Amino acid sequence: MTDQSVTKAKRQRRPDDRPAEILAAALSVFAEKGFSQARMEDVAARAGLSKGALYLYFPDKVALLKALVQQAIGGQISLAAEMLAQLNGPVSPLVIHLAQILASRVQDTPFPYILKLVIAESQAHPEIGRFYLENVIRQAMPIIEALLARGIAAGEFREVNVPHAVKSLMGPFLLSALWRSVFEPLGAEAVDVRGLITQHVDIFLKGLRP
Amino acid sequence: MTDQSVTKAKRQRRPDDRPAEILAAALSVFAEKGFSQARMEDVAARAGLSKGALYLYFPDKVALLKALVQQAIGGQISLAAEMLAQLNGPVSPLVIHLAQILASRVQDTPFPYILKLVIAESQAHPEIGRFYLENVIRQAMPIIEALLARGIAAGEFREVNVPHAVKSLMGPFLLSALWRSVFEPLGAEAVDVRGLITQHVDIFLKGLRP
């Protein structure tokens, strides 16, 4: 009952664990209040640190946001790229599989909140937006384009403009991500991301039949 | 050459024109810097006013944003509702027509910037987000749902989950709006909104065939 972890958490030295804890705290504070409304003291308090200690680990507030975005996207794209490039055979099952993976990213990870932060802060801090553009969008789009192009070449899909088709496919992911991070907190009814995506991919693939 | 409108624009009294000018100035400043980075003095300067005068027309900064959102969406939805309800016959041409109207909103109006502002500020100012949810999303969705349901009832479309289908249809609009307002300013290649939407609707309608 006099335990420090519950009541007051007295001063501790564990430099190895701090960065991850700070990032987790930052994500939850930023998601709750938005970047510019979030105070560094809030982040510090939630991480169980003083404000000063924050600055031992991150040079400034923007660095926190950058690290958050960087951590959230990780090396996941190059991973997916390898997976999709190596599998051959019909493309449709791959599209379905890819869509399911992305749906669970939207449903079960903080990705929607990261995305909202990127959108919100991209003109105040263009480096953030540019980082996302370079490392997520410009990585992911050619992979999906290649996938659809393969389907067209194999006669599995009819001839369409491939970059446009990629956006047709991805649009509803963006919509459900923002729905979750922006409108659900305001009281909108929850989206059934998996159901939506399953049906969307079905419509999309049928719509692409020759 | 000593004209006041070009060089210095001396103090003038024209209370009737001010509100619209202030809103136009606010939109351009907010779109450029984002809401929280935008200074009231910037808005005032761009509207050709002093900061103090701004407060004669709008009680505070958030009121400016609210008025902007309100003006941008106007009564356009109820208008569209009437149009779609009165026309009968096959649904597909109506979907195509509706999509073209929305595409031009994305392409030719500041709507994408308004949307970005709503997304960015909705947790700092939930009233803004809630206003958009109530007056845009919750107005527009039932209209499109009714349209698709009519198509299903008439045997024009196969049986699908209608709310999901609406999101499949609308996703790419959201994507192109945010592409224009967020990523194009960062150097991303421009989207051909009309081309994208034309093809998207084509895929969507073919994908819904019984």
Added chain:
DNA sequence: ACCCCTAATGACTGACCAGTCAGTAACTAA
């Protein structure tokens, strides 16, 4: 010409907060 009302001004205030730094506590090695 002179009021007088009201639009408009801009210097000012008060609150807020990112980032700093002199000092303190925890741990370590001798």
Added chain:
DNA sequence: TTAGTTACTGACTGGTCAGTCATTAGGGGT
């Protein structure tokens, strides 16, 4: 035990900016 090292603290500073208000200028009415 103690001297040295490093993690951590929190009061403080400097700058920013939304919103205010005493004052000034415009211009219609008489």
